[in-house]
Amino acid sequence: LQGMNAKMQYKLTASDLEMLLAVYRGGTLAAAAEKIGVDSSTIFRCVQKMERGIGQSLFSRSRSGYRPTELGLQLAERAEVIEVELESARSAAQMTPKDIAGSVHITTTDTILHGLLAPQLSALNLAHPLLQFELETANRLANLSRRDSDIALRATQSPPEHLIGKHLGPIRVALFASRKSGLSAGDKIDNQICWIAPDEALPDHPSVYWRKRYYPKANVTYRVDSILTVSEFIHLGLGVGIIPLFLAENYPGLVQITDVLDECQTELWLLAHQQSRHLRRVSAVFGHLSQTICLE
Numbered sequence: 001l002q003g004m005n006a007k008m009q010y011k012l013t014a015s016d017l018e019m020l021l022a023v024y025r026g027g028t029l030a031a032a033a034e035k036i037g038v039d040s041s042t043i044f045r046c047v048q049k050m051e052r053g054i055g056q057s058l059f060s061r062s063r064s065g066y067r068p069t070e071l072g073l074q075l076a077e078r079a080e081v082i083e084v085e086l087e088s089a090r091s092a093a094q095m096t097p098k099d100i101a102g103s104v105h106i107t108t109t110d111t112i113l114h115g116l117l118a119p120q121l122s123a124l125n126l127a128h129p130l131l132q133f134e135l136e137t138a139n140r141l142a143n144l145s146r147r148d149s150d151i152a153l154r155a156t157q158s159p160p161e162h163l164i165g166k167h168l169g170p171i172r173v174a175l176f177a178s179r180k181s182g183l184s185a186g187d188k189i190d191n192q193i194c195w196i197a198p199d200e201a202l203p204d205h206p207s208v209y210w211r212k213r214y215y216p217k218a219n220v221t222y223r224v225d226s227i228l229t230v231s232e233f234i235h236l237g238l239g240v241g242i243i244p245l246f247l248a249e250n251y252p253g254l255v256q257i258t259d260v261l262d263e264c265q266t267e268l269w270l271l272a273h274q275q276s277r278h279l280r281r282v283s284a285v286f287g288h289l290s291q292t293i294c295l296e
Helices: 002-009 014-026 029-036 040-054 070-092 110-127 206-214 227-235 280-292
Strands: 059-062 065-068 102-108 131-137 151-155 163-171 173-178 194-197 219-223 241-244 254-256 266-273
Touching (some): 014 040, 014 065, 029 040, 065 070, 102 110, 102 280, 110 131, 110 151, 110 227, 110 241, 110 280, 131 280, 173 227, 194 206, 194 241, 227 241, 266 280
Parallel strands (some): 102 131, 102 151
Antiparallel strands (some): 059 065, 151 266, 163 266, 173 241
């Protein structure tokens, strides 16, 4: 009975929800503390206070960190809504587009960053000089539902349904070589020619499947961890490799050996969480990229 009374009397505060959300996103007390600028013991005491007051566990603990219970997940989702509303209210107080400020976290791959995103950043900076950009390159799709990032620019055939997305066009690829190699368009590639490929780093990449299907005995001399590195190595004359056409445009010394490989085509998507998409700082960047990046 006392537990029920405590549960009924306990009132969650904005500070409680901020700390709960930090633990949910960080997964550990240390990560949560770093996110909001307090020490781990403060986070620990706050979580304990909430759980005692509510009378239920909000997280399950293990050596790997804190995982939200069903109730913890529900409260984290409500906390995200409140966070977005607060940010929206702060953004609404800004009077002009040039006053749009804050940090926008964008996640993408190094290939897309250097080939498509980076050329747009100077224009964004001129239009919104008070914005800062956090750029993360990773092969995984960031968990936007947990606000790990504000915007994702990714190659994918099927973007998550819970995200707001704009299709920016197909990513077409082909087999390329350096002009230094002496190879020309349409030349046959024998088993003596060196290949550069991202097998271990991107084992499910369409280019890996294609090469293994049509060139099962290919001499893969260089196994690298990104498509950008494939491009750099081709440019240096170290071998042949499959890269996107948009990236090859940055290397005038390359020659396209094959036609576009339709089997390897993926789609470029600009993605954002449905709530954070409407924040002015996120909306400004999302809108600019959606208008300026087009692969059609």
